[in-house]
Amino acid sequence: MIPVGALSDIPPGESARVQGEVAIAVFNVDGELFAIDDTCTHQDASLSDGWLEGCAVECPLHAACFDLRTGRPSGPPAKKPVRTHRVTVDDGIVYVLESSDVDAVAGAVVEEVS
Numbered sequence: 001m002i003p004v005g006a007l008s009d010i011p012p013g014e015s016a017r018v019q020g021e022v023a024i025a026v027f028n029v030d031g032e033l034f035a036i037d038d039t040c041t042h043q044d045a046s047l048s049d050g051w052l053e054g055c056a057v058e059c060p061l062h063a064a065c066f067d068l069r070t071g072r073p074s075g076p077p078a079k080k081p082v083r084t085h086r087v088t089v090d091d092g093i094v095y096v097l098e099s100s101d102v103d104a105v106a107g108a109v110v111e112e113v114s
């Protein structure tokens, strides 16, 4: 688990950035916390610097919107989803559980090989 900081430092409508294997952005949407990879999949922009619109964040560079629940972009110019990560709060401290590449992309199809 990666400590992000005090929950009180991320009030509703705000975000925080923490370094995991890559930078991760944590958003507080009306008291519900979401974490996604911080770097836009289109170009090198920090999504934690973007604008929250409901449960989506708009990239500050070219305005692609990413759903914070799934990581999927709503449309161009971004085409690939960002990874999503679990967030927990323990004793007022926010933690991110960084996803592996395999299970991070919401909706990804995992084929079982028998």
Ligand code: FES
Residues within 6 Å of the ligand: 040, 041, 042, 043, 044, 045, 059, 060, 061, 062, 063, 064, 077, 078
């Ligand atoms: S860098 Fe995010 S949409 Fe272009």
